[in-house]
Amino acid sequence: MSSSSSSSSSSSSSSEEKWPFDVFINFRGEDVRYGFVADLHKCLLHRHINAYIDSKDLRRGDEIKSALTKAIMELRIAVLVFSENYASSTWCLDELVKVMECRRLKKQRVLPVFYKVEPGVIREQRESYGEALDSHEKKWRNDSERVKKWRQALTKAGNLSSWHYDNGDDTKFIESIVKDISTIIQRAPLNVAKYPVGLGSRVKYVKELLSMSSVDVRMIGIWGNGGIGKTTIAKAVYNSIADQFDGCGFLAHVRKTSSGPNSLVNLQNKLLSQILWKSNLVVSSVDEGANLIPGTLLQENSTCA
Known part of the structure; x- marks a missing residue:
């Protein structure tokens, strides 16, 4: 798979977009709060990554839920x-739905961690996940949606690229x-003219040609x-x-930079x-690089799939 301070900002478009939080950690507290998640949160903060977790042991009320929803959206x-019992928490599941919605609508990055549970169990809702969802269906039979x-x-x-422990x-x-998250956060947007006339429509057209939903x-x-x-x-x-x-x-400037020795x-x-x-990974010749680049990228993609 693939940091900044709490005042960091990023851009998913040609205009700057402020992000109050670098990372939001969604988890079931009783399973991992005082071990894995606490250590992960501490390490992220140590690397000056503004990580947000719900610190309430008893999460109740619309006020807390509204604050968490706002945090997820931003x-x-x-x-x-x-974790094994994640799906037993309706609170976690509601947060998950909101996260996936923001991923679809706002292109936010979602990184799953499968902690002592197989990804297939989540994807197919088997074992503890299947039991929990069956129980929820009985309890929420008037709210099947x-x-x-x-x-x-x-x-x-469950189908996203992830970490599996x-x-x-x-x-x-x-x-x-933490290393992978740091790399993502440090990825600075390229400098683009602040008020380029007609840029938005051209970017939209190129993205349509790219067909991002296609494999x-x-x-x-x-x-x-x-x-x-x-270039803009x-x-x-x-x-x-x-x-x-x-x-x-x-x-950038491939034609210019490719004319010198070993360029x-x-x-x-x-x-x-x-x-x-x-x-x-060091390329020693152009021919070697021509074979190494596609082969290495294919290998990395199959590893993350």
């Missing part, structure tokens, strides 16, 4: 900690999560005379979709470094 990244939303949200979340070293597992690989070319704003459009498109990917990269090799190394966050 967050940048949601971390969903799926609510239970339906819980099931749909669990299925969608079974047994092992909690510390190393938490460190890997196909798309290659889009922006053609035109020099100085008409091709490319930067704005990049800013608007970058947070939807675990890894991404932007190579293509340097570009290949830079691309791998930006997308995979790995410094141990």
Whole structure:
């Protein structure tokens, strides 16, 4: 898979959008509050990542629920900690529905953690999740739509790229999560002209060509005379979709920078470094890079799937 201070801001479009919280952690308190989640929260704060968790042991009332809903709507990244008894909490499930709704409507990043539970159990609502949902259906038989939303949200979340912990070293597992979150948060948007005329419609058109909901690989070319704003459009498109990917990269001025000695090799190394966050992958020749880049990206994608 793939930090900033509490005053950090990010942009998912060509205009700046402020994010009061870097990370929101959704979890079932009785399962993981005083162990895994407490340690994760502490490590995030230590890295100056503004992580928000619900600190109320007895969560009741519309006021608390309204505050949490507002926090979810304003967050940048949601971390969903799926533990064995997560689905027994209707509060967690309501938060989950809101998180997945914000992911769809506001393109927020959602990162599941499967803590001592298999992803398939969440996707298919088996074992403890199936028992909990069956119980909810009996209790909420007059509100079947609510239970339906819980099931749909669990299925969608269970299919996202994630971290999976079974047994092992909690510390190393938490460190890997914090490192990945730090990388995402540190991903600064590219500088785009503040008031570019007509940029929005062109970005929309390019994104339609990209067909983000498709599983196909798309290659889009922006053609035109020099100085008409091709790079500006490319930067704005990049800013608007970058947070939807675990890894991404932007190579500017390729024609100019590829003319010197070893310049293509340097570009290949830079691309791998930006997308995979790995410094141990080194391209020594253009031909090697031509084979290494697609092979490595395919391998990474199958690992995260």
